[in-house]
Amino acid sequence: xxxxxxxxxSLSVQEGRISILNCDYTNSMFDYFLWYKxxxxxxxxxxxxxxxxxxxxxxxxxxxxxxxxxxxxxLHIVPSQPGDSAVYFCxxxxxxxxxxxxxxxxxxxxxxxxxx
Amino acid sequence: xxxxxxxxxxLITVTGKKLTVTCSQNMNHEYMSWYRQDPGLGxxxxxxxxxxxxxxxxxxxxxxxxxxxxxxxxxxxxxxxSPNQTSLYFCASSLLATGGSPLHFGNGxxxxxx
Numbered sequence: 001x002x003x004x005x006x007x008x009x010s011l012s013v014q015e016g017r018i019s020i021l022n023c024d025y026t027n028s029m030f031d032y033f034l035w036y037k038x039x040x041x042x043x044x045x046x047x048x049x050x051x052x053x054x055x056x057x058x059x060x061x062x063x064x065x066x067x068x069x070x071x072x073x074x075l076h077i078v079p080s081q082p083g084d085s086a087v088y089f090c091x092x093x094x095x096x097x098x099x100x101x102x103x104x105x106x107x108x109x110x111x112x113x114x115x116x
Numbered sequence: 117x118x119x120x121x122x123x124x125x126x127l128i129t130v131t132g133k134k135l136t137v138t139c140s141q142n143m144n145h146e147y148m149s150w151y152r153q154d155p156g157l158g159x160x161x162x163x164x165x166x167x168x169x170x171x172x173x174x175x176x177x178x179x180x181x182x183x184x185x186x187x188x189x190x191x192x193x194x195x196x197x198s199p200n201q202t203s204l205y206f207c208a209s210s211l212l213a214t215g216g217s218p219l220h221f222g223n224g225x226x227x228x229x230x
Binding site: 042046104108 | 158
């Protein structure tokens with residue numbers, strides 16, 4: 001049972017426009033949501049995160065929106081640049097009251113292609 | 117430079133021949149983890165470790181072992197590799213296991229088992 005879903009395997013966006021990557025989850029107990037970016041032949045790198053108690057977090061060109069009632073989050077990239085072409089993974093984490101946590105649960109990824 | 121180092125980057129082996137993929141981090145991170153990436157399946161967690169001598173199974177632990185005898189090292193052991201373990205493996209670490217501390221990933225180990 002997939003708890004974190006990225007239903008679009010790929011997305012093509014023109015340079016300068018907004019890229020919107022979507023992610024849905026099923027476990028309402030997740031406490032944090034994170035986005036990772038991955039280039040070929042490299043490991044994923046952390047991009048931005050959001051706590052479940054917030055609905056928006058912004059860092060430069062990247063903004064993550066969280067809609068808890070819909071169990072949906074999205075990553076907005078504005079404006080999109082050629083270097084943004086990569087695979088983007090959505091991930092979720094549950095933290096327990098003792099301070100421990102399960103590992104990150106990842107979606108399958110969305111390949112973003114920025115066209116010139 | 118702060119980093120997670122995996123070795124080797126590429127490995128081809130035969131069914132049943134024991135192998136170890138090493139992982140080392142120089143950031144004094146408490147939390148370490150192994151993931152495998154397969155086409156159409158994304159990243160799936162194999163094992164993780166909250167601290168020295170503490171390891172737990174992830175989502176796909178079958179066929180794998182780990183150990184955490186020192187804080188900086190977290191080797192992945194395949195006692196008897198099988199072709200279904202052909203995959204791209206990533207080691208990762210973070211300061212803490214909580215969400216405020218993002219994972220740092222190594223560059224991956226591509227394993228082929230024939």
